[in-house]
Amino acid sequence: MTALLGAAMIPCLLLDVADNVPEWPVFAASATMLLLFGGGLVVLSGGRTERTGSREAFLLTVLVWVVLPAMAAIPFMGIGMSFTDAMFESISGLTTTGSTVMTGLDNQPRGILLWRAILQWFGGIGIIVTAIAILPMLRVGGMQLFQLESSDTAGKFMPRIGEISAQIGMIYLFISVSCALAYMLSGMSTFDAVAHAMTTVSAGGYSTFDASFGAFYETAAVPTAIFFMIIAGLPFSLLALAMIHGRVKPLFSDPQPRLFFALIAAITTLVFFLRVIADQDYVIISPLNGYIETLFNVVSVMTGTGYATAPYDGWGDPIVMIFLITIFLGGCAGSAACGIKMFRLEISFRAVLAHAQQMVSPNRVVRIRYGGKVIDNDTLQSVMVFVFLYLATFIAAAILLSLTGESPLTAISGAATSVSNVGPGLGPEIGPAGTFEGLTDRGKWICATAMLLGRLEFTAVFVLMTRRFWRG
Template sequence: MHISVSLRIMGVLLVMFSTAMLPSLVLGLVERDGSANAFAAAFAINIFAGAALWLPTRRSRSDLRIRDGFLVTALFWIVLGVFGSLPFILSDAIHMSAIDAIFESISGLTTTGATVIVGLDDLPRSILLYRQLLQWLGGIGIIVLAVAILPMLGIGGMQLFRAESSGHAKERKLTPRVTGTAKALFSIYVGLTSLCAAAYYAAGMSGFDAICHAFSTVAIGGFSTHDASMGFFDNDKILLICTFFMVISAINFGLHFIAFQRRSLNVYNHDSETKFFSAVVVIAIVVTCSTLIVTDTLDVKEGLVHGLFQTVSIATTTGFATRDFSVWPIFLPVFLLMLSFMGGCAGSTGGGMKAMRLLLIFRQGMRELRQLLHPNAVIPLKLDARRVQPSTVSAVWSFFAVYMFCFVTFMLLMLATGLDFTSAFSAVAASMNNLGPGLGLVAPNYSAVSEIGKCLLCVAMLLGRLEVFTLLVLFTPAFWRP
């Protein structure tokens, strides 16, 4: 491994990340809300730390290897989670412990949306804007953004892109060069964010709320500027707009780029993962809305609107809320929470295990059933008219096994901190799936979780965001061997 090159990259990325604090710094100065000093200090610390890493290694020139990519990717999210917490720690407008601040920062960057803050409506707008920007940057993955500029620094970026991308999407390149791929993804991301903000504003949101909620909607993050989340606006048009953009953002961004290039929507119709994801979400919407209406929990109109919105919000791992779904009748709370294990499609900003992996597991299961009936038949597993290699299926099953092992391990650890089963189960599920809201004690927020529990959930959020293996591989002896 080239440690000096990795440190150089970390220095550059820290300096880049510091610019995320400038909009809040300017807003704090304009509105004189008392937060400007905190953002100025945090900005200076980030610049200094980045320069301290970059200066001694600035002459290092080597191509990244795959192990370097994993190391930089994992360290980047960990380091950013710590340095991103500085405005929360230093601000007098919000009193947070270091653990709470790091939890909030990592939750934002991983687009989990879990929060320990109570009283969002009373916070300075500069703090609220910063929380939303954390999610927006985390959504596209600032590593992917960095890939676009690394070649200009003399550093290859393909290893970072492979470490950051998920599953089946790792082998898809939208353009011949990885720099072009990163720029294409970022262009789609910015375009969707702009359209979402404009739609929110036209539907009745203020300009500030429209921009902030567009950030967290397209990032599939779920942070809001109000304690009541989307329920604050009490506007069905806003909920339908939000639902549309959550679905769009949960679909592979590569497909969006291809559809835009070809000026055709047939791209989506020919993609197996998108069809599988859409079918699961539609079935879940029907089940949720029907249950709400049949049990007289909500009337027909509210049942349709809120059932649709809440199902899409949880299924895509966004985590916005209009009603407290944890008190909905019979199986609905657990049913919705289980949807988050699927999450969005590969190559999207969604969390969870990704629809592609569950689709492959489902088809492999159906293939095994047919094989039992016809033991001597050769039944290949196909996806989009292409044969899926056995190594790919093996990798998917390995991911599923490790994911569930980590889930059970963290749930047991959370139970050991004193949480009840429902709270522990939902907290770990919401963290690993990058969902946010849970059940039981963590339904409203995570302030009731102990500091040890919050540290465990931070690790769970990072595991989910980094697709488990990217972080776990650092703890294998083979990774550190020459």
């Protein structure tokens, strides 16, 4: 992974050299260091593959997501960013959160802009592989519901990861190239198309412009982005069935996509209706463009991409509250998207209904079903623990941010967007038109920690804090 990260710096180096950027030696030194370090580790290991059990898997998963951001932060420090800002930008990139402390993006060197996009692209595929191959085996957050055959066999853990990573990588690359070509056809430059394709399919949201997707307002790039953001929010296992085996039906019959599409349609329609009631000029003058604008921003927030075409936190208080709730929802399990995820929302809702039925009829045996399967107590408990840790982390982060002097809206939305890996918060400071630059260093570390916890689905981190884990 270290060597791969170093190799990924080479295109950024070449761009900076071509553009005569004086900071190009930063990428040269960083790439050389990481390639030598990563290559050295490969040589020392001798190509051996050790048996890896669940305890080692927990530790390795967490270590990868902690160590890689530190290495990826080096180029940011090379352009004058503080250690805190560099780590924030790196963590936000690799977790595909998309919150940023950088300003003046329109005038930044193309090398560093591409590096931000590459971080999110690598983060996206890492998240998908983790969700499909690792978290189910570790029984994290109810993900065992999607456990692949034989993926619970400790001795087959590493070979299974390699096999799944290769398959996902091919699909991910194909979607990325398709997105880049579509962006170019919609009028983007080659550089902007490639950079935005990387941050779209990863549901990351880093842009090459301060205006985010507002720079492509009312162009064909907007509906193109909507399509690929939705793709990024769908389960990659179902995308594989559709693309490799031609089985498209599961994309519309599976419970996760069904709820995903239904929520997008419902929230978009509600927000658009509220904008019409508020007599917002743009919506009244151009209803179609107004609906597309609303759909774009709803999809962006729900999938955790974080692009914005307009400061939607200025559309009225009711709409602000709707977007705040939407931040928590997320996409489908097994996708690049963030949040609580569709299957957990549905299982939690069904659990509430089942509990209500048992209260009315205490002797009745009520089974919770999802996708035709009966949910066992282990899976239900995992889902409930995840939801509890999710909300507890959000509340703790919001309180800690408020203690740094932030306003209630900034603290609450900052905590929500960090733990949900969405990107922009709400309000003038960290909203769609703002950045996280104005937060204190403590505030930035609080948000960065919440981003990591959110991406690691909480349980994978908290299990390392138990005595039993270290006792063996």
